[in-house]
Every structure is written in structure tokens, then in C-alpha cells.
Amino acid sequence: MRRFYLFGFLLLMAFDTLAQLSFKLAGSHALPVTADAAWLARVFAQPWVYGAVAGYIGAFFTWMTLLRHAPIGPAFAASHLEVVSVMLLSAWLLHEPLTLPRVLGAATIVAGILCLAAAERETLVVAPGPAG
Template sequence: MADTVQQIAFKLTADDALPVEASLAYVTRLISEPSSLLIVATALAWLLIYTSLLRIAPVGPLFAAAHGYIVTVILASALIFGETISGFEIIGSILIVSGIVILALTEGGTPSKNMGT
């Protein structure tokens, strides 16, 4: 979820800082946008959440689930920005979710003996 919020914040920041130009003024506009703080906050939150989960969850399903944000970004982009969802995005989303489910069902749910030490 933090990744989805972060991607939406990236889009809002970029839109509000237009026009794009190779200048210090553009960088200043980017940094001064309130949504840029949201980008930093969600990055830090996600880092803490992910590293905490690495201690208790199997790496395979966790890594896959961590990248499931691609599906939620597609949905959020359609709902918030009115972007259209292509057939390829639908197929890709189904494959991503299927892969996460398969990994979650087939990967052992108990952490290894070396974890958490």
C-alpha cells in the first residue's frame, strides 16, 4: 500500500511541478511540493515494514507480494487519474496476483532456523 501511495504522490508532484526543465528552479519546485514529503515518508515506512517482514516471512512470497503494488497502481491510476487499463495490464495483473498466490501456497510458512538471530 505504501508503494501505491508513493507512486500516486510521484505523479501528483510531477504534474504540479510542470514544466519539466533542466534547471535548479525545476528541482526546487519538485522539492517544495507537499507531496514530495509524502514520497519520502512512504519510502521510509516501506523500508521499515519490508525489513521487519523479512525477519518472519519466507523471502519468495514476500518479494512477490512486495511487487504486487504494480496491480494496485494500475487500479489507482484508473480511479484517480482516469487512465485506461489495457488488456495487457489486465493479463499482467492476473499473472502477478496468480504468482503471489502460488508462491504463498507452495512456500513453507515457517521461517528458517537462521532467521531472527
């Protein structure tokens, strides 16, 4: 089951990251916004729009599968790891600044997820089994 969680959350993070980066790139290539047919044609001509859609669909189905098995608290927290992956890939691929507050925020997210995972593991060890 541990492998299932690890693979599932890595897949979720990959889909979420694909969606966010694709959405950013699609938006950048759609400028200037004119809200007319020509603009819509320009938006849907970009492959990034389809990357965003594929990422959102993949994330949805991965998330629904994980929710059937994972405890909701740690699962919800771990589902936000894409904030860290998007930040790192944006710095690398899009040359966005990687500032100290961003790094500290990412470290806080990871620390929070680790704390929730440790608390969940402790709960599973300490909690009494079913009566009977």
C-alpha cells in the same frame, strides 16, 4: 503469525502505492523540467514529493520488518502487489486507461503470488522438523 503477514503486506502495499502515486503526481506538477533553482523550488513546493518520501521510508521499514519473519520467495513476490494497486488507483484517481493487457498482467501477478504462497505452505507441511 498469519495476521502479522497479512497486516504487514497490506501496510507495505499501502506505503509502496503512496510512494508511486505521489511520485507520479509530483512529476506531473514539476513540468516543464528546467533543471535550475526555480524548478527545484517548484518540485519541493509540491506536497506530493513529501508523500513519495514518506511512502518510501515507510515501505523500507515495513519491508525490513517483514523480512525478519517471512520466507523470502513469497515475501518478494507479495511485495510487488503494489503494481496492481497502483494500476487500479491510477485508473480511478488519475483516469489512466485500464486496458485488457494491464488487467491480464495484474491477474498474472496475483496468480503467481498465490502459487508461491501455496508452494510455501506445502513446503512447510511436508518438510521434516528439526532432528533431535
